[in-house]
Amino acid sequence: MKLSATIAIAAAGTLAAAQGHRHAHHHAHKRDTVATSTVDEVVTVYQLDGTPVPVADVCQGIKNGEYKWADGNAPSGACATSTSTSPTVKAAEFIQTSTSVSTSTSSSSIVTTSAVPTTSATPTTSSTSTTPTTTPATSTTPSATPAPTSGSGGATGVDAPFPDGELDCDTFPSQYGAVPLDYHNIGGWSGIQYPTFNSLATLVENIVTAVQGQSCTEGAFCSYQCPEGYLKSQWPSTQGATGQSVGGIRCSNGKLVRTNTNYDTLCIPGVPALSVKNTLSEMVCLCRTDYPGTESETLPSCVNPGQTIQLANPDGNSYYEWEGKSTSAQYYINPAGFDETQACIWGSPDPNPIGNFAPMNLGLGYKNGVTFASIFPNKPTTSEILQYNVRYDGVSTECAWDSNAKAYKGGASADGGCTVSIPEGSSATLVLY
Template identity: 45%
Template structure:
């Protein structure tokens, strides 16, 4: 006999007694126990997640728990039948974080040397069984590049002219249809706003959209940009307790820029001081997914590195991009096993497959203090799965002269040193480059 379990998910901060009938929709990740309605049924265990009376997917639950917009209802712990597995949400690691250890996972501070550094995390390790990196992509995977071309990426956005139901694919944004949000990578709805910032921030799920229209009045709607570009829009006012908020906003039924002083375009390039690329020398694609930050912080911004191609990789300039409480931020990319489509890879996954937030490996990329800092590191503690191909950072003309050192992942190890003599299965590596180019070489 097994159990059908319904996990009721409350929006974060909801008072159980609700004496004033004011439901708060956001707080820090405050996991509370789900209330479980247990019914004896034959057959396999079924896990259902419910939000405000509507069923939502496990991936939406994981995203909400990670970014703090959801919490478990109840008193803190939950149990499931032995045959059922529910993966606990973990924060993605950042290769370099400030000594203040903020809760944000994308804070970037340049290291004082180019020696190898261990990947850090703001979350406690989750107990997750190792996954094989050889799992095959789903039958629904796209063949070839599944990303639409960007249109008019260099044109100014028609601020206040497009209806909120219109995704701005003709104005530089790349539609991410598999998220089920009308092309948006993530949508946030602040419940309140004060001098200290937004509070009660709810993450919109595909199941809660009305007739497919997800970017509704007051929402901040985030989007992907083509390779070599990054989102330029986020409001000056951010979360009251450190939550990040990103995207353009639906105001009076029209899409409005939220950061026009930075750019009147939806997408912008990173630093011009250093050029960063990915070269895929394999016979299969490699899905590389950037964290949507500022925003929901899901790994939903896709780059589809096709076989035999070179792709630009955006390197944010810390002095001219999003700052979290005054600290510059870098970009974090999740690298998935070869052959997995961006549709499967660039969204929240499960421990059953090393995709999405369970991808084996991360790249850290950012420009600060006169140099670009590039890292390769394990996606710990989320997974100890190993990537099934090699990655090496090379400099101008395939050499190393303009790099501060060497950094490579191969056969499950992260190696540095002049002859790659210093290797570790757990500790990543970082190099810096002040000019010229740096390339991540993907090879079998």
């Protein structure tokens, strides 16, 4: 079970750094009628207006009097217990998360639940991407090759308006830009949720998550991948009563329908800001959490040797909000040599540190004219170390990570990771070397 307790802090000035969420806002998976084994992990994360902030920056800000704890109360175990009377300008959150990952050999359905947050919590995941190509390519702006025309709507790919009520629920909408992920074995979808609503249909009380072999059936919310640089546009306004997220299009009366009519298309372009360049000799997969949705890292952005791809960057001013707060994207940076069928699934650390046990995370989000991008170790989920180097190019502040398990920010060691800011209209590259 995932427990989220949030205590707000306020900043007296604009914070120009962000730290990605330590790991996916992924609710506990518990299989019915079977025994499970559970391991709990506790993680501490700070955020500013939905944008993650490094712990070291927060602690220094508290020490300098730049930030203050809301209501004058420091959270238990925080870096400081003093308070400040600085005027409030922006809000941030201290999030403490306990995550249980359960394992079982049963093939029965997975039930997803979440405890009620003390105040609120801000997940930092949502984005989409595609499976890897076999030919090196370079992309600097969101782009997609239109899919073949199909269906009564005369679809032309990612820019084609989605026709509510025309496609059967067992039809994956690839002609409307969605990218099938067949390796999940759930009909090409990245995740399927079967929710139960309260009596007024104003809240989702619990969610059953599809396992391999299940499909998008009546009442299900069916989530999907989009091309590189694009994000899925569909999620319902009715969300989980205890913090669960729901995403995707819905199967209603046997047909697929949109859940967010603010968008005509299934995929929308993210903010072009950050690309990934692979100079290694093997493929590297960055796996993004399917959010809003199952919140597992099931969305692959795999980069072949010599290839550069653009990452999907959500606009915090307009994209999915969790309890009124903007959200950003989280990627898991895997060891080299593992493809999406190995890396981009929710799993265990044995025999390799991949998937949700990948050694590093990348947080990415845009808000109010600036994209914040961070790299940081996936602790305490794993103590494994990435066996290659990572650095940001095209930014004003040095931010890198080497295989000796040290991060560098502006030439100084930053063991907890580091963050860069990318002004609107500019671009940067995360280089794997």
